Amino acid sequence: MFSKVFSGALKGIDGSLIQVEADVGSGLPGFQLVGYLASEVKEAQDRVRTAIKNAGFRLSAMKVTINLSPANVRKEGTAFDLPIAVAVLSAYGQIEKTDLLRDSAFIGELGLDGSVKPVTGTLSLMTAFRDAGLKRCFLPVLNLQEGLAIEGIDVIPVKRLSELVPMLNSQQLQPAGRCKPGSERPQTEYAIDYREVNGQRLLKRATEVAVAGHHNILYIGPAGSGKSMIASRIPTIMPPLSSKERLEVSKVYSVCGMLPRGKALLTERPFRSPHHTISPQALTGGGKVPRPGEISLASRGVLFLDEFPEFQRRTIEVLRQPLEERRITISRAYGACEFPADFMMAAAMNPCPCGFYPDRSRCTCQDSQIRRYMGKISRPLLDRIDICVEAAPVTFREVRGEEENESSAAIRRRVEAAWKIQRERFEAMDFCFNSEMSGKEIKQYCVLQKEEEAFLQEAYQKLGLSARGCQRILKVARTIADLDGAERIGIEQLGEAAGYRGLEEKYWGREEY
C-alpha cells in the first residue's frame, strides 16, 4: 500500500516542503530509503524501525520503500524520523483514516523508545508549511513554543509515537492553545545596564551616537578601561526588536538550534562576540550546506570584535561586503543561501602593543611598532567605521565611585526618538539609518548653512581631512542633530562629529616593516 505525508527540509534559513512517500509491498523483506539523503537521514531507518517496534506496533516482513520527494533536493537533519514513521505506519494500514494526512505536516526526531525529540529550524519549516497551505503541524513538544510563533497554522505537540497514532485514528486533535498576544513582548529589561559603567563619559556618549545612527564604532583603549563592558551594553540602548525583525533573527537562531529553551522567539537584540581566532567561514557562514555564521547571528544586533588587530586579515576582510549589503550570500557545493547580516559592528583594540600609548611615560613601544599595530587594520574596513573613540584612563574615584550614572532606559528613549526621525526621513528608501546614506543622500539631507559650510571647509583644510572623512563627519553630524531633535546641522554638531574622526587614520592599512 502506498501513503504520503508532508514534512520539510531546510535550505539556509528557509524551509521547503518535502513529501515523504512510503510503499509497502510484497518482495524480499527490506527497508529502502531514497531521495538524495545526508547520512543522518539514511540512519533514520534504524531509528524508525526500532521506534515503531517499541511503540507497540507489529509490522509484518515486507518490502518497504521510502522516497523523500522532490528527490533532487538535498535533505539533512533528523526531522524526517517522525514523518517517515507515520508514512510507514500508514502504508501498513496502522493509521486507518488518511484524509488527515493530506493537510498535515510532521517534524521530529525519534528515540529508539518511540519518544519524539526536538529538531532545529522549526520556525522556518512552520513558515514553509503555512505558506504551502497546510492546516496543521505535528511537532516535538519541546519545539511547541517556536511553532506557536507562526500564526495561521495549528500546532499539535507530540510526546511519543505511541500516542500519535491513536490521535490520528480518533481524529480528535487538540491544537495547542496560543498564549494571549503580547504575553511574550520584546524585552526591555536587561541583566546589565549602563548605570553600572562609571566614568568613560566619552565612550558612552559616542556609543549613544553610534547606536542612534547605526554607525559602526571603534573603541581604542588599554586593557581594563571598560571597552567590552560598554560594548556589551549596546543592545540595552537599542529600541526593542519589531515583530518582523524578531522572526527574522529567530529563524537564524532556530536553524542553528540556538534559540533559548522554551522560548518561541528571541526577545533581546543579539550581541555576538566571536574570539579573534575565528575563521572567515565561521564569521560569514559556510559548510557544504551553508549554515549561518556569526554575522547572521548578530543580525539586528551587535557584532563585537574585541582585540580587533588580532583577527586574521582574511577574516576581517570578509566583513566588507555584508557591511554594505546588510546580508550575505554563501555559495557552496549544495547550493547558495542568503542570510541576513544587518548588524552594527563594534570593534575594540589597544592603542599599541603594550597598551599604554599615548602615555609616553609608561608606553615603551616605538613609533614604528605603534604604526605597524594600527596598520594591521585594513583601510577599506575602517572606512566603514564612522566613529572612533579613545578610552580615558580610569581614575580611582571612578573605580570606587558610587555616583549615579544615566540608565540604559534613559539613553534608549533618546535613541528611539532618533530612529523614528530617520525612519520617517528614509521612508521611501530601502534603508533606514544615517550611516547608510550615500553621497546623493548626504547632499540632500545634510544641508549646511553658510557659517557651517565655512567651518567645515576650514576643518577640511587645516586638519587635512579626506573626502571620505568629510562625508563621515556629515553623516555623524546628521545623527547628532537627530538626537538633538534639530532639523539643521549646526556648528556644535559638526564639531562633535569631527571629534569622532579617527586621528590615527593616517596609519591605518599600512603595514610597515
Place this chain on the structure above:
Amino acid sequence: MQEQLQNKIMLYWLCQVPKMGAVTIRKLWEHFQSFTDIYNIEETKLQESGLLTAAQLASIKAWKGRLGECMEAYQKLASRNIHFITPLDEAYPDRLRELYDYPMGLYVKGRLPAAEQPSVAIVGARGCSAYGGQVAGEFARVLAQEQVQVISGLASGIDSAAHNGALRAGFPTFGVLGCGVNVCYPPSNYSLFEAMVNCGGVLSEYPPGEQPAPGHFPRRNRIISGLADVVLVVEARERSGSLITAELGLEQGKEVYAVPGRVTDALSAGCNRLIEQGAGVAISPGVILDCLGLKHGKKLILHENNINGLAKKEKMVYSCLDLNPKHLDEVANACGLSVKECMGILFRLELAGHITQTASHYYGKNIRK
C-alpha cells in the same frame, strides 16, 4: 680636469668597497696621494703600506673587477638628483674637514648647509612626549626665523618636530640619514623628506639604496654634530642616542645645550644629566642665539598661546588643559561641561591653533614664542 674627475670616480669606487671605513680611506689617501693610484697600484704595495687588514685587501681585490659597474652607477647619480660630494670638492663642508673621521663621500639630495650661516643641531628622543615635540618645533622655528640652519637626523619624534618647525619658518633645514638618501626611514616621514629636499637637503655617507641598520645611526651622529655649531638636546632618556651626539659634539668642540625637564621625568633624565655635567641650559631660543652671537629683538621666551578673545566657555576649557595632553573625559570632568559640548569647543580650539590633539581624544596646549 680629466684627471680630477678620474680621481673622484676612483674615490667613489673606493667608497663602495665593503669594509672600508672613512678613516682607512683617508689614511690611504694621505699615503698614496691619489685615488687613481690606489686603484692601479699592485696589491703588494697596498699591503706594504700597512694600512689595510687582510680582509680589507681581499675586499679591494674582489671589487677591482666591478669598477665599470661603479662608473655606470656614478654617472647615473646625477639623473637621480643625488650629488656625490667628497673632500676633493670645494663644496665639501669645512665644518666636517675638522673631524678626525670625516666622511670621505657624502651623498646629497637637495643641498648642503652653507658654511657662512650658523647652524644648530636639534636632537632628542624618537618616542618623545607631545610637549617635547612642541618645544623642539618652536626652538627650530624661532632659530630658523633668525637664519639659523637646523640640522637633525630625520628620525621620528624630536628630529621630525625640529625639521618641521624650521620648515614652518621657511628656512632650509638639513637631515643626516642612517641609510641611503633615496631611502625614507621611517616611511611615515615621507612628506617631510620631500619638503626638505626642496628646502634644505638630506645627506648621508651611505650609498643610495643602503637600508637602515642599527650600526649606522650612531655613526651618522658625528656628522650631525659636526655640521652644527651648537648641539641642542631637547628630550632624551638616560641612555639615549642623542647623548652620543652631544658627546661627539663636545669632542668636536661644539657648544652643547639641553632643555631642562622635571627631575622625575624619564624622558628628560638625559637632558638633566647633561646640564649637571655642565651643558648649557636652553631655557629659550634666545639663549642659543646669544651663544651663536646673533642679535635678536625682544626676549624670545616660549609660553602658551594668548587666549584673549576667546569666548567664556572656550577659555574655561582651555584653562583646564595642560602641556601634557589630557583625555577628553578629564577635561570634561574638570570644567564641568558635557562631553558633547566639550568636544565641540575642543575642536574649535584645535582649528584656531590653540591646542593640538596628540592622540585620539587627547588634547594638549600649544606653545608659542
